[in-house]
Amino acid sequence: MGINYAVILQVAVFGFVVAILHKILEKSGREEYAQVLVLLGVIVVMFTVIRWMNELFSTIRAMFQF
């Protein structure tokens, strides 16, 4: 079973960039935009993760259906 490192990397880089953007927006006095950005980032990552969780669950289900 090959672990797909690309997705993990993608989420990691996404989080990194969002963190930098949050820092910049916060420093220039736009806290509300920073909050919205973080929320959007979490939602986007959530969707990516949900897609992979879905795959995991279907694999498990396939395993127990003889």
Place this chain on the structure above:
Amino acid sequence: MIVLLLKIAASALIILATTIIGFDIARRYRDRPQHLRQLQSALQGLATEISYGATPLPEAFASLATTHRPPIADMFQVAASQLARPGTTAAVAWQAGLETLLKRSALGQRDLAVVGQLGTVLGLSDRLDQERHLLLALQHLQREEVLAEQERQQNERMWRYLGVLSGLLLVIVLV
């Protein structure tokens, strides 16, 4: 292989586009205090021409157009050429100059409101009155410059980073 190359090229294009947008917005913030300062020096020059030189307005505009740099010089150039036409009032010429300035510089309607009112005074009332109005406009521009400088410090760097990073974010989401 070709798909990979296409992906890389498209990603580069997206990042390039958002970077350019970010830098363009940042440039507007950077140019505003500078243009305000140049406009101040031009108005000071105009005040000197009026109160000490008693120069006629067309000549004063023409000389200001040669001594200042583009966005401000364009304004006086346009105003001078408008004034050269027969039957144009100073107010009309001044307004035309201001409109070119509005288009070509980083200055907004708010900056130029007080300067626009000068058009009704220039060349009509006596020297002292004109000088007083110019002084008033200068004070307004000085206040705006301080505010513009604050805005620049807050926003210039932010927009640069925002452009690059939002492009990066978009690419990561799309890949």
